[in-house]
Amino acid sequence: MTLPSSSDLALLRRWIAARVKLLLRNPRSSFFTFAFPLLFLVLFNGLNGDTRVAAIGPAGGKVAFAQFYTPSIGIFGLTMACYTSVIVGISTARDMGLLKRVRGTPLPMGIYIGSWLTGAVLSGLAAVLLMFVVAVPVFGVDVYASTLPAAIVTLVLGAASLAALGLAVATLARTADQALPIAQFTFLPLSFISGVFYPLDGAPQWLVTVANIFPLKHIVDAFDACFVPGTPNGGWSWGDLAVIAIWGIAGLRVASRRFRWEPGAGDPGALRAAIARA
Amino acid sequence: MTQGRSRGNVPTMITNSLEAAVAERRHRPADGPAIEVRGLRKAYGSTQALDGVDLTVRRGELLAVLGPNGAGKTTLVEILEGHRSASDGEVTVLGFDPADRERAFRERIGIVTQEEGLDPLLTVRESVELYSAAYPDPRDAGEVLALVGLADRPDVRTAALSGGQRRRLELALAIAGNPELIFLDEPTTGFDPAARRHSWELIAGLRELGTTILLTTHYLDEAQHLADRVVVVAGGRVIAEGTPESLGAGDAPEALISFRDPGTALPLPQDAEVERRDGRIAFRTSAPTRDLAPLVAWAAERDAELDGLTVTRPSLEDVYLELTKESA
Numbered sequence: 001m002t003l004p005s006s007s008d009l010a011l012l013r014r015w016i017a018a019r020v021k022l023l024l025r026n027p028r029s030s031f032f033t034f035a036f037p038l039l040f041l042v043l044f045n046g047l048n049g050d051t052r053v054a055a056i057g058p059a060g061g062k063v064a065f066a067q068f069y070t071p072s073i074g075i076f077g078l079t080m081a082c083y084t085s086v087i088v089g090i091s092t093a094r095d096m097g098l099l100k101r102v103r104g105t106p107l108p109m110g111i112y113i114g115s116w117l118t119g120a121v122l123s124g125l126a127a128v129l130l131m132f133v134v135a136v137p138v139f140g141v142d143v144y145a146s147t148l149p150a151a152i153v154t155l156v157l158g159a160a161s162l163a164a165l166g167l168a169v170a171t172l173a174r175t176a177d178q179a180l181p182i183a184q185f186t187f188l189p190l191s192f193i194s195g196v197f198y199p200l201d202g203a204p205q206w207l208v209t210v211a212n213i214f215p216l217k218h219i220v221d222a223f224d225a226c227f228v229p230g231t232p233n234g235g236w237s238w239g240d241l242a243v244i245a246i247w248g249i250a251g252l253r254v255a256s257r258r259f260r261w262e263p264g265a266g267d268p269g270a271l272r273a274a275i276a277r278a
Numbered sequence: 279m280t281q282g283r284s285r286g287n288v289p290t291m292i293t294n295s296l297e298a299a300v301a302e303r304r305h306r307p308a309d310g311p312a313i314e315v316r317g318l319r320k321a322y323g324s325t326q327a328l329d330g331v332d333l334t335v336r337r338g339e340l341l342a343v344l345g346p347n348g349a350g351k352t353t354l355v356e357i358l359e360g361h362r363s364a365s366d367g368e369v370t371v372l373g374f375d376p377a378d379r380e381r382a383f384r385e386r387i388g389i390v391t392q393e394e395g396l397d398p399l400l401t402v403r404e405s406v407e408l409y410s411a412a413y414p415d416p417r418d419a420g421e422v423l424a425l426v427g428l429a430d431r432p433d434v435r436t437a438a439l440s441g442g443q444r445r446r447l448e449l450a451l452a453i454a455g456n457p458e459l460i461f462l463d464e465p466t467t468g469f470d471p472a473a474r475r476h477s478w479e480l481i482a483g484l485r486e487l488g489t490t491i492l493l494t495t496h497y498l499d500e501a502q503h504l505a506d507r508v509v510v511v512a513g514g515r516v517i518a519e520g521t522p523e524s525l526g527a528g529d530a531p532e533a534l535i536s537f538r539d540p541g542t543a544l545p546l547p548q549d550a551e552v553e554r555r556d557g558r559i560a561f562r563t564s565a566p567t568r569d570l571a572p573l574v575a576w577a578a579e580r581d582a583e584l585d586g587l588t589v590t591r592p593s594l595e596d597v598y599l600e601l602t603k604e605s606a
Contacts, residue, residue: 096396100395101409101451104389106455
């Protein structure tokens with residue numbers, strides 16, 4: 001694998017710009033990425049205005065519901081943008097013959113797929129930012145300068161890991177029809193046991209143990225802790241970040257080994273070969 | 279894949295060095311054939327899709343691969359494009375082994391696949407610009423759209439195009455990178471006659487520009503109209519090859535001479551099998567001029583007319599139907 005040339009970086013930028021433009025043109029993906037999580041945010045924060053819940057992370061104590069729920073549902077938006085939309089987007093592109101088209105041009109598949117993942121990460125970050133832009137003035141959510149770097153790094157790493165896992169799932173699904181149910185069945189149950197919709201203080205230990213295997217709870221915990229007053233160490237949850245990174249790397253490995261450029265059975269390993277050659 | 283693919287005229291003095299590798303790249307023959315295929319086989323499980331195909335396409339030539347559905351045309355083309363690997367045989371395209379799918383190879387080819395591949399939310403112009411950005415020397419998008427007849431629809435999203443317009447955009451994407459070699463896999467299937475004519479003009483125009491074109495089709499008139507040479511594929515093999523005219527005439531080019539029987543003794547050729555039926559005389563000959571000469575002289579001497587005289591060659595369609603019937 002050689003270092004990307006400046007013209008390849010220009011190509012990548014061009015494709016990322018196109019990907020963002022396409023995302024904004026697609027009403028379905030804009031809805032699920034931006035409107036849908038925002039709706040949850042407003043609804044649940046409004047309904048639970050006076051409730052106080054157990055704080056996530058080492059600081060302990062109790063926080064206002066919105067202080068817990070805003071970062072949590074932010075991760076819901078992040079997952080929709082980075083995980084679900086990558087699964088649906090890439091498997092649909094494959095069904096539509098777009099991966100085959102790219103494969104027959106000089107555009108390296110790594111750049112094409114990279115533009116998908118980057119576009120997903122950018123839209124996920126934008127969705128979370130939008131939620132905070134609403135929640136800070138409307139629901140009085142506090143953001144702390146001391147934990148902001150940790151919050152941003154957690155969010156970016158989480159987004160990248162989710163996008164990589166989305167790519168892996170898109171690779172394993174044979175068609176787009178298969179991909180959407182797989183995305184929902186893997187994400188939704190996990191979101192309920194990972195503290196996305198409500199705190200896990202009352203949950204049985206075995207359920208928490210199961211949730212801890214998967215990356216979603218670690219993303220939620222690490223991000224939430226940054227919004228609890230008095231969280232030590234600048235909010236860095238190194239253990240959680242390590243689990244998130246390991247899942248992301250595993251996702252990339254599966255995707256590069258099993259990548260297929262056409263629906264059904266394709267040539268496995270083509271992406272790996274393409275990346276090595278590019 | 280077998281060993282010993284030809285990679286061009288590498289000087290034998292330089293061996294086993296980086297220099298050799300560089301020299302090999304530089305010496306990819308620009309004057310060698312565009313496509314060279316020897317003993318190509320491809321099996322999908324127990325199905326033998328290609329069963330020993332030999333094929334040569336010269337630079338600047340338009341070769342039509344003709345064959346019924348399931349003949350192996352698409353498998354052949356997809357191996358040449360680098361989309362599939364061969365089970366056995368030697369394949370060289372523009373001096374490259376397409377199975378390596380080198381970027382330099384992909385920069386030199388353009389592909390219209392049989393099935394579609396368009397981004398529904400991109401506009402026509404955006405599609406051409408985006409997909410041609412990776413080529414080192416792309417054609418101007420406006421020029422490309424003018425060539426395929428989409429100059430008046432640059433800002434329409436591809437989802438809103440008609441079927442024929444989508445196919446033309448596919449063609450636009452294939453030529454946008456200014457390739458040396460274009461693969462057209464059944465490019466006019468499903469076209470109305472006017473759209474087909476238009477595409478034919480475009481394809482003929484590309485050929486005039488010196489682009490090598492490999493076209494698959496199951497339309498005989500398309501092959502006859504466009505191709506310098508035709509290869510007929512059936513059952514995974516090349517069963518006939520030649521120019522549309524020579525192929526129409528078959529291996530032993532035979533013409534059918536026929537006229538109304540004047541009812542008298544005639545100087546008919548000795549070796550021909552003469553058929554007399556329905557008041558007509560007919561025979562096949564590989565030398566129609568030679569065999570007609572005595573008859574014409576005979577008629578001229580008597581100031582007579584050979585009524586209803588016809589000299590016909592079997593059409594490509596006759597030969598094609600005959601050939602594919604045999605192999606089926």
